[in-house]
Amino acid sequence: MEIVESIILILSLLIIANIISHYFVSIPPSLLQIAAGVLAALFMHVRVSVDTDWFLLAFIAPILFNDGNNFPKRELWKLKGPILGNAIVLVIISTLVGGVFVKFLIPSLPWATAFTLVAVLSPTDPIAVQSIAKKAHIPDKLMHLISGESLINDASGLICFKYGVAATVTGAFSLQNATIDFFHISIVGALVGAVMIWIFNGIRLYLINQGVDDSILHAIIQIILPFIIYYVAEDIFDVSGVVAVVIAGILNITSSRNISSFTPEIRLVTSRTWDLVVYVLNGIVFVLLGIEIPFAMEELVHNDNINTFYATILAFIIWIMLVVIRFVWSYIYTTFSNNGAGKVTIWSKTRLYDCLMSGISGVRGAVTMVAALSIPMTIKGGAPFPSRTLLLFVASAVIVFSLLGATIIIPLLTKSSAPVAYRGNTFMSDKDDMDNDDDDDDEDITPIEFTQKEANRLVLEKTIKKLRNEMDDGVPAVYSSVIAEYLYDIRNMGVRNTNTQVITRQISKRRVKGKKDAELWDICFNCELDAVEELYTNHDISDDSYDVATRKIAKYKKEIVHRRYNSTVEFFYNYFRRTFQQIRRWIYRSVKYDDIKQMNQDSIKISIAGAKKALEKLQELNESEHEEFTDNLIYIFQRHYEDRLELLEGRYRGRSPQFSSDRMALEIKALSYQRAFVQDMLEQGKVSKATANELRQNINYSEEVINMDVD
Template sequence: MDLLMTILLLMGCLLISNIISHYVPSIPTALTQIVLGVIIAFAFKHTSFELEEEWFFLLFVAPILYNDGKYFPREELWKMRRSIFGNSLILVLLTTIGGGYFIHWMIPGIPLAAAFALAAILSPTDPVAVNGIAKRIHIPEKVLNLVKGESLINDASGIVAFNYAIAAVVTGYFSLKDAILNFSYLFLAGAVLGLIFALILTLIRFNLRKEGINDVVFHSLLQILAPFVIFIITEELLHASGVIAVVVAGIIHSLISRRFETSIAEEQVLTENIWSIILFVLNGIVFLLLGLNIPLSMSETIADPNIGNLKAIGYVIAIGFVILAIRFVWSYISAFYEYRLSKNKDIEVPNVKIALLTSLTGVRGTVTMAGVLSIPFFLNNGDAFPERSLILFLTAGVILFTLICATVFLPFLCKDELNEDEKIIDKNLIDAKNRLLSAGIKAIESELNDKNEAVAYELIHEYKHISQNLRFEQTSNAVEKKFNQQEMVEIQLIALKAERKYINELMGKSEIDEQVFKALDKSLDYREEVFLRNPSQDTMFLVRKLMRATKIFYKKFRKRKEIKLNNLKLVKDIQLKSFQAAIEALEEYLRSHEGSNAAQDVILYYRTMINRFKGNVVKYNEENIKQKEELRIKAMDIERSAVRNMYESGEITREESNELRRYINYIESVILYKHAE
């Protein structure tokens, strides 16, 4: 039960971290998750999440690296092969040796082999951790591609070096010759086994399909289990590198699946959706675990009389600075030699700024934390692992240090690199989506008749609501958003004024009695109050609305003799005519303010209300569901034609047209989805 509650708590924190990132995009999600982990550690002191060390690589590293291998961008990364392999192998080796000697020199209590292990696990970079920053600033594409490419290989090489260093600490034995031979075996055997297992898995899947076993859920589950099975067999039975094996298997799977994408389309979509959830959970939990372990490791570290708070933080900053410095020097030197050796005249001249960007984007993250958490508690002779808590604290601190450095300095370095083209592309895409929605609305209106009137108006209202949200999303300026809200209020007040005018005319002609007039006038006053209220009072407004609804629910059981049926019918007729008067006033407004989306939205609202007052409320029976589905499909056919026309006329790019088609396909897949038992 404790384990279940801990998992649910971690899942809840993952959701909270995403909500915080939405409102505070300047802070990376990974950093938010670390802070939440620290809060959990202090709030629930008796809550712990302990796993055997070998489970960390199996549960976290294997699936993450397998997925990285699946998305290996061959064309882009092949152009940068020198830089990628240099960063993945030579830089890892330099970081391990240089960082290891520095750590051992600075903290003699950490044995040299353990210092090498710490430096090795600090060498892998994590592009996921820097993605949150990259979304709000423009980091050069070349730098991002380099980080993505190197992370695929340096995760594996760093972990192999880390495992070997840890084995040297645990056994107390180290031989350079044996290390080189063993490293070569682990690396090469892991790569070969990854290739073999990927081909075997593919063969199994195709043979199962030949036998008629085509269930997409079964095949998706087979793909999800693949990295775990490959890792276990490679590590436990064949004693090669399971990390290398899952990376290679992921790459081979990607190369094969691209040849059969259309034949396994449903399986591809389902599997990708499942993987996106798994990776979100795994990456997030690792950072939460990092935060959970910071207070404990810090308390054990500062409990050492030779290490105080300032000294421990100083160690973290010094190690973090050295790790980034090694990366900076290597980045500049490798860029210089690549420039000298390259025959491509368009290659960029190496400079300090690009080297700094490359260094700062090398944020440490998931693999680093998962690796250090796998350090055993005891050596083979039964002694405690030397300075395990300190190593854990230093690792967590360096991850935080690199995250904070990237968060603070990358926007400063990229302030002149803000890409206006990306903003224009986003604006064009939203404009194109709005045009699709308008085309869809026209298609629905053209099919409108007495039978499907209620369904059609509800569907049009949905489309308008989506369009309104897109316009609000497009309006990034707070002043402009406020202006749009004010415009909507002004148009609603114009409609309300027309309603009030019509009712006053009826009262002036004595066509309604005073009691009915007061009831209608009070209703208009209430609606005007709603339009003019402060948005910050939304919660209180909803509470009051709920209370009024509750009172109405109970009062309907009471006999109210003073209200007669003919009065109710009269009020209903008056309201219908007042709504029509409001529509006429808004149509007059549209003649002088052509293209006002707000006015069109309010007109649609009144037409929907008229439809409801006439009793044409959508009842979700089989006939109405079928009508709505048919209207949606016709609207989507028109939308697809609009996408093709916009692309052929050059109004949108190929990437934008693909994005719009995906947008339509997502909606269509939901509409046509049929649950299978």
């Protein structure tokens, strides 16, 4: 019963703090949540025993998984150098340099204990700085760097802390064992996370392939993933669960890749559920932190050997030291890493401000606190752990100082006064009214002419007609892209009538949906083969490139014509095959880049020539009005080859910010047309009120997903 009461109380404090934060927008919600915890501990005598293992499992694992999942993958790769530098090298430097400085400040402190204190303060916490980021308008690049390093430095910081504690307790330290252990638990932890998320991704895709598209079910699977992965990594393989969940989050299938496999409803429900979970977990972490601070101070006040005022000044100096170390490291790193022309510029005012902001943005938080609380009470022989009370107080005070410092100084550096936004409540704008009218007394009893599927098909067809009429007045490429997606939807609806599996919105040589598809692919492949032969005859490609291209096309033709797999066997066969090819391609490109340069150039020539030949043939079929191929099917194939051609020729507008913006605006416009058509059918008595509401709800789901992608 005490656990239930504690949970209710903590959630109540979280709600109160977040309500207050809406009236005091200049104060980050994290600080108000800490204050709520402090008040609860002082006046309500609330005490929560925080165990390191369950805290990391229950709070840190899902939060880091979500951060990894939402982290921009392109930015992560682009900033891999500074992220790894901050997450590993900076943590080690901070521990070593900071440990020496702390020993200088407190000569009576054992060396191992001094290093332990700085190690526990090394990991940064993006959860805290996120609430400051919107108000302060921290540059995106810096925010990506802080978030990226926090995904990794928890592991490096905790490992340094672990060996600092071990050295204090046992009196012995082995640099060799620590180094080996660091690489073992990190690398194996990453492998465990990658393998497990690969398995779960396959399971989720298979469920979708089999028609299991329950949005609540998929949201629950998503939520439970980090807990399972963390537990398996820590308790079964005895490696870093933190690293495992971070890698799993980065490789999770819902991180923009293959996202078209999931319906808008699944994406929306999963995202909203994660919003709720992260919102609550973030808040609870800081409320718990606030609850622990008074008890740390109480122990210090009652300790006659330590002066409370001096300990507070000491914590402030240590925070300044951490900011300075981070600033100096950032300035040196950026000075020598941004010299593309071989010219080193020592002084730069802009770089000075950026590095100063980076130093102050290194806010400490939950991991620091839970690590400090896990410091053992005694060492070998039964003696008390040296200065444990001081360490706990300093860790708590540094967390508060770092939050206050970032709150006060960063807005001054950025000269921004925008209102504070808290992760979870600014995910997107409020959802439109979904027109869910549950009044059964007003149920329309007019005979129904269309079912929901028939009405949906009619709405899509009318929308396509409307968009085609407008195409001449807009950007043809944008309209073609949106129209193609609606054609995919219509075509897939026809397939669903005879197949319960969920169909994706992609045309692919590995996803043949019928005899007409296979015949049209066969025609296109013949065109591609002709193009290869022509290039080879003209000596435009090498013998190896010719052999590889002809074998690949022949293989695709064989798979399409002689497709005899069971659907389950085919799914897992393709899933394993794609994974193997991706790994092989990555390894091959890493170790034999020069060897494949010529083949890559030939491959691009072959693909361009093949796409042009196929488009010529498709245009010929379209103009001759072949009855065996519908206009929509030819149109879809044309869009497929046109997109390929644009990508290969370096003019892929789908990746242009302007194209994406125009396309998004047209998608929203098309959804407004759909709403109007639904209303027309309802007024004409062609659909029931319930069917109209279902159609509107699906339209709203799609619109929410578009808004979600914008955010």
